[in-house]
Amino acid sequence: MSDAFTPRPEHKFSFGLWTVCNRGRDPFGDVVRPVLSPCDAVRMLAEIGAWGVNLHDNDLVPIDATPAERDRIVREFKTECERSGITVPMATVNLFYDAAFRDGALTANDPAVRAYALQKTMRAMDLGAELGARIFVLWGGREGTETDACRRPDDAIKRLREAVNYLCEYSRDRSYDYRFALEAKPNEPRGDIYMATTGAYLGFIATLDHPEMVGVNPEVAHEQMAGLNFLHIVAQAWEAGKLFHIDLNDQMPGRYDQDFRLGAANLKSTFWLVKFLEDVGYDGPRHFDAHAYRTEDYDGVRDFARGCMRTYLILKERACRWNRDAEIQAMVHANGNGSTPTEYSAAHRDALLTREFDRIALASKGLGYERLDQLTMEVLLGVR
Amino acid sequence: MSDAFTPRPEHKFSFGLWTVCNRGRDPFGDVVRPVLSPCDAVRMLAEIGAWGVNLHDNDLVPIDATPAERDRIVREFKTECERSGITVPMATVNLFYDAAFRDGALTANDPAVRAYALQKTMRAMDLGAELGARIFVLWGGREGTETDACRRPDDAIKRLREAVNYLCEYSRDRSYDYRFALEAKPNEPRGDIYMATTGAYLGFIATLDHPEMVGVNPEVAHEQMAGLNFLHIVAQAWEAGKLFHIDLNDQMPGRYDQDFRLGAANLKSTFWLVKFLEDVGYDGPRHFDAHAYRTEDYDGVRDFARGCMRTYLILKERACRWNRDAEIQAMVHANGNGSTPTEYSAAHRDALLTREFDRIALASKGLGYERLDQLTMEVLLGVR
Amino acid sequence: MSDAFTPRPEHKFSFGLWTVCNRGRDPFGDVVRPVLSPCDAVRMLAEIGAWGVNLHDNDLVPIDATPAERDRIVREFKTECERSGITVPMATVNLFYDAAFRDGALTANDPAVRAYALQKTMRAMDLGAELGARIFVLWGGREGTETDACRRPDDAIKRLREAVNYLCEYSRDRSYDYRFALEAKPNEPRGDIYMATTGAYLGFIATLDHPEMVGVNPEVAHEQMAGLNFLHIVAQAWEAGKLFHIDLNDQMPGRYDQDFRLGAANLKSTFWLVKFLEDVGYDGPRHFDAHAYRTEDYDGVRDFARGCMRTYLILKERACRWNRDAEIQAMVHANGNGSTPTEYSAAHRDALLTREFDRIALASKGLGYERLDQLTMEVLLGVR
């Protein structure tokens, strides 16, 4: 059954292998779903209308695979992707699951662990490149602490910078043409993770050897865990030309990492996000980094993945409706949106310093935001 | 009664005028303390051993003062500061109290409000310069939203950039030699505030015309409201050469802005902070942006201010003890701290890609962080 | 313009005087709206279709009014309520604004403050009774601490119990026939408030002399500040026969008290709440304890208040739609809802202990909750 909210390739919906293959293990419980092979996952994604699949190295290739096994696995996976018409836009490296990384990977105190993490990342870049990925995400899930006694945090930042600089050189050397997308998270699985917010990464990027190669991969859940407004940080990244990738999902603030289906926790903040991405013409992948509830079997996983895409498309349609709503647009324009660039000059300075302002008058007009927000809610609820 | 924890000028302890003059008004209750004049506040600060006082324009000069009144007030205040031996290291502008700024100041939709905010800031810069301040803090308390319907967030960022660029030009033009310190906060008094974290400002600074003139003013409470590790962001700012100022206080995560006395909410995180500032040789003001409980009269305000400085000095002494503790230092060095810069080269690349790592061995050694953290706690508790 | 979402008296929508009269003062800014008199507020509420108005004693009668002034004010207010067809279902007492209560009212350390708080509450009960109120809310906004050094928390609980017992006796003595509704909040304006959650009050009520006279007044914002699921606590209160009143508004978790328009922060959690109240047949007031953004004038206040009621009615309609949706209902019933009371007996015990369960089979069926939740979202979004 197809309708206006049926996903099509041009929507660029992608899922991580780890999302549809998630088996439901959590800190207090075991797996609830059997293994789903990468090739079966690709077939599932094709069946439900996705465009792309992303992966960590070990989502596809076991960490202890021999080179021959690795090559066979990759070959079969590429074949399945081609057959299914599924692209691999992004790759990343798992620097968090193995016990070797229990105290960090690129920032670990042990130089051998740092070296191993670097090597593992280079090989993951090889893998991604072989699969056609042009975006390489780095999420440092173990780069953090439970006690700040273990290292100086500025040392950790220096180590991270060296590593990212090195990886940029490797990408240039191999002509991989990667754009790196750094992904922040405030905590979990570490007590605190360095580079806790996308903002921290935007600041970090400016200190790199090749800042033009590096952007961010903001994730809804990771900013919302800290109660931050996700739209605002996405807008900052976009405005700075740094929105290289995005992880879509949902999350209640102040909790463990929930990775809910898009919109499942907060429809309104999701609406603003979708509207922004569409309004500015973001043309990268709409990547879902979420997973099905632990109550589900693989039919439920399909429902979950379909729901992510469907909700995106419904909200996109609502964004169009908002943009075309005459009353809303009249209110928005009455509010004097837009920026008024001002060149500094002696003349302008003097004019500004001597200008008389009527504070009372500036404060007297109601701005109508309660009505504007209520109309937004009614667009969202479909009663307008 | 003087002891090892008695503040002295070389400790560079400063307080905002607004902190000791805080009258205890909150959203659910009225003022509980009478007015304390700026000159009386300076005398109080001198009496208790502070070194500096900071101020918003309107902490000293009422928003509706005539130029003559303004000049008289400033003259008397300077005289009192000189007499009391109190310096004014930092000034800032109040762009949040007046109703004209109810929907933002430098990012407001109304161009007249933006112009007024710019003018007000320039005059506050004049005032600060007259008082000898060389740091100018910008906290955009009203630059935010309750509903994202009101403006595009990237427009807000553009407006903010124009304003900061303009103010940098003004500082250069007037030879004020200011270093601007941008202060982030995630929310309150707005539902969401743009530039929610210090990290966001570090990213923003890189996009300015004069990034070298602009740094950050991280505040303990503002990052901890969002549950973020304050030490980590201070370390990032420091490592990037951007720690131009700091706001010391304390705060429980996930609550309204509490502005507690230093250490009152969390001794351990405060310890790491003080230790870091002392270890790296931060030589800027130790500025307290906090206020006394509403249960206090001005004797209690003195207790509060003394407590801030005293706790800083106790924790500084504990940091020395930690640094001299043989067992702790042995553990820290056994953990292989330090960074190992690696130049990218074909030879290094090949060596790294072919190196064999023993994952099991890398994961086998306990790192002793439970003991290291417990020893830290015992240093802190004074039983070691 | 009237439609299906136009409020009518039978919807029992009430507002606090303090909500529509809120002048927009916050910790960082002054008032933005002129005074709205209680009688004007009643007229506004009547005009927009509300049914009732609630009040703290000092919302109507200034704390320093003479008895004659008090009587005149009350008389005029009653007249206006009658003329406007507005009822006064609930009254409460302000034990938080005055500086006398800066360290608590009914739990303050000073016995004179406790006595004054008790007297003030009795007079507020007289006032409420005179206005026809049959519900008396107690919110102990100052009953808390910034430091637990100030008193033993079990002493505070004892003092609170004595006070509530006393007030129950007073209600019986005066034949006021009040039902007391206790309102919890975790923090703000105090660092921590005793009886932080509605659950804590449910436990406390069981220890009172007249538990049957006392229930709770859960407020959306107050539980959501702590990130708690509001529906669950409302359900517990309802199931225990203790839902004597409710405060409707909205709030993002982990922040200052926002008191947003119903649904403005989270449409989905608001939907479950409205659905529950309608499904169980709650017939008390639908009381809004919220206020307009600070960007608004009194037209905006009207928009705000209309929006609260309108959103409630839209969500009520969606709840009906959900209840009538055949696919949703089929899924709900397939899940085996309902309770199966089991009497304990030796026979039942033995049958249960010897019953064989197939754990694998119990774990094998997908429960379809992803689809059920997605269908709920689509009902909410009006595409179903």
Added chain:
Amino acid sequence: MSDAFTPRPEHKFSFGLWTVCNRGRDPFGDVVRPVLSPCDAVRMLAEIGAWGVNLHDNDLVPIDATPAERDRIVREFKTECERSGITVPMATVNLFYDAAFRDGALTANDPAVRAYALQKTMRAMDLGAELGARIFVLWGGREGTETDACRRPDDAIKRLREAVNYLCEYSRDRSYDYRFALEAKPNEPRGDIYMATTGAYLGFIATLDHPEMVGVNPEVAHEQMAGLNFLHIVAQAWEAGKLFHIDLNDQMPGRYDQDFRLGAANLKSTFWLVKFLEDVGYDGPRHFDAHAYRTEDYDGVRDFARGCMRTYLILKERACRWNRDAEIQAMVHANGNGSTPTEYSAAHRDALLTREFDRIALASKGLGYERLDQLTMEVLLGVR
């Protein structure tokens, strides 16, 4: 090396088997420590000076053990406990790990799951009784939702009540003499868990058939996850005679369940807790429900467990010091602590209603809480 902070049996320190046997698995990573057998754990606990060990059924007996295996395991464990001088004060049941409980156990929609959960609990009660436990903890880790579409929350409460009533009857029937201790948690592993706070359970207990048999088991981390003041809820439980057990650990607010070593997140709140337990004479087990960082081997696990007990004893000593500090005690008594029971009578009523209060005077005296809190910090830091 023994000192004043060496644990002794009379301190009643107990650990869950699951705490020292925790292998470090988390949502993003695998186990890092080999299996530690229950008997080895008992030996470790004895070696480091613990008094007791607690367990879930499946911590000791695998879920699929045959009756014969079960009996052998229990026999060997009892023998080891006796040999090591370790007692088993508390037992509990694991209703969260197995996939059968993925949507709840005692509140699951499937009646067969509910029956299985009841049976499993009865058998765990048998096991606990056999080991000598007199406290039975119930933590409903899976009793919750990701979407409230799945069941009515009041149905969940009814099911829970039936189950607890049934289990009380079973305890009476078998003469097990258990005191049940209900343990709340707001979320994780479920999106929301029913009975989110200890307060909610205090309310629930009042609705049971045998409320006298049932109390609470508050856990530091579980209340602090929601940012709640743990001391306050412990005090409420204690004052109501319901503090049947306690789970000691530490946790930063607004995060995943961290289960840190006692005091590791917040020394000051831990100090108030220890002080309260000692001041009121709580004589139940001091149970630690925490685990070592994932960076540790079993030497680190020992350090962790020793640290829990040692910090408790240091803080207990500090509480004594606080109680004996003349200046602190003078301030506390000046504040008029204590309760003043008031019998309601017509005479008292009239006296109270006619008493004149001087609001200004009541508000004029500073309460000295800044100093009192600072002195507390200095006691804690050991400089006083």
